[in-house]
Amino acid sequence: MKTLTRKTLALLGGLGLLAASWTAHAEGQIRVAQQFGISYLILDVVHDQKLIEKHGKALGLDIKVEWTQISGATAMNEALLSGSLDIVSAGVPPMLALWDRTKGKQNVKAVAALGNLPNYLLSSNPNVKTIKDLSDKDRIAVPAAGTSFQSRVLQIETAKVFGKDNYKRFDTISVSLAHPDATAALIAGGSEINAHFSSAPFYYQALEANKNVHKVLSSYDALGGPATFNVLYTTQKYHDENPKTYQAFYAALDEAAKLVKADKAKAAEIFIRVQKSKLSPELVRKIIEDPENTYTIQPQRSLAYAEELYKLGVLKNRATSWKDYFFPEAYAQPGS
Template sequence: MNRFTRKAAALAAGLGLAVASLAAHAEGKISIAQQFGIGYLLLDVVRDQQLIEKHGRQQGVNIQVEWASISGATAMNEALLAGALDVVSAGVPPMLTLWDRTRGKQNVKAVAALGSLPNYLLSNNPNVKTIKDLSDKDRIAVPAAGVGFQSRTLQIETARVFGKEEFKRFDNISVSLPHPEATAALIAGGSEINTHFSSAPFYYQALAANKNIHKLISSYDILGGPATFNVLYTTQKFHDENPKTYKAFYGALVEAAQLVKADKAKAADIFIRVQKSKLPPDLVRRIVEDPENDFTVSPHRTFVYADELQKLGVVRNKAASWKDYFFEEAYAQPGS
């Protein structure tokens, strides 16, 4: 072997070691971000029971899992695109927006649903019975005015009631406010916030605390039945370059959903422990056991969002079915 051949062989061996090292590193690490609330129960179960690590060992990989808590879909999406996180979570509309924006580039798609849970549009204004009664004097609290899950859901209903051209009719009276602050304002009354598009556990608390608070409509009413609230999503790069880690993650989510379905009391205890929740245990169990709430990885009625938001021009690309914006591992479950 001459000097050139030896150098080439050494270089090839070095590159091989480097590639192997990168592959080993990639297949042994995942960073996941979740938001706050019981809508993320499946992730709490995955974390508490160390299910990713368990399924990783079954794949022959020791997986290091990093957990982060972030509030808001905008921050989630920015972190994912910057490569600061591998998997993020948010409502269906923010995921679809990113799927639309990254087609042909990062190709962001959903990993799995986190459950079908309704959101309630609540008001403490006795004169407001439906969205037709809302006026410029009212203020609607939502986590992300104009762009988040609640706003997009309200826009779909607004277009249905007032016409497509009017779908942003209530954006100008919407106020970005986290659920806890919005709930406190609604219960107390007397502030400009008299309406709130609320998720669990907050609408349970509001309806129980103030007899003047009533439901105008729910996301289930708008979407035609039980529908996915939050989803997990990632990039094509992470999906393709980490097949064992990805498979372990998806398997962990499926097992977590099975655990919740089999033992709701245990799932409620896990939520309280992981989130260090101050909520009354009886309320948490009531929410987990409520038939309206289905903690499943199967997507439900996500295509209603894809179709309606494309008609409104919020999403440019037209999806043929829910499978267009979910990675193929999710096809093993029924979906819509």
């Protein structure tokens, strides 16, 4: 048997202490990432009001919270799988893609919804009234061509209009461009970008700033009604190894959603403060008070995405219920 030197034993002992220290402190730490935009308002409220810390203390736990902002689902997913983040956020389709990819492995599932907010396909081309009018001369800006929430919704609608085999019909005229840049291009005109599948607050700005810009399609149209836009998700490992921290996080989300519903003016102030937003308070309140926008942690019509993306072959695993890709804590709330 190989003899261990004193130096090696000391090193192993140190590593053991480190491991023990990490295990002891794993419960009570959470690293949360959100993207940019008013669709993440619930997280802004949680952050501003320190609700995770509040609910942690109620459970006898001092929780250390780290907040990060990242643009794009791809970066979110990579950070989650690498262990750099504990909870990430993105649109329902990117979450479903990771659930599908990690099933039986990391088992990524959704924690909660962040609200029902439509996305609008906008166009400055007066000849484009429906997606049937789009041609090779048009260019549609989306955050990530072919894979983003907006691209997936467009693919779902395209399959309905042109048939399943043609669901990628408009991928070839889609251009990857961040929402702020796409909005600026659409408002200014003169560039190849004459369409944009846009989220709030950007479509509000474009419709107000340029009279030639008009709505062609709402994501609600494609999904049969109001539907969850963004969700929070994590791995089975984090969920199982941090039960109290997870419970505190979920309770914080629930309280934040209730605050937004009860006091929209305060919610608007929080968004502007946390995001250091240059949007006018009037526009922020208009968005929050818009009846199309509902800030809730209850998933709605999320299964519609799963069913349609499975039909198209984007997902290999078929979900028979929204509970297939949500963790059990969410089951206490009505969902779909």
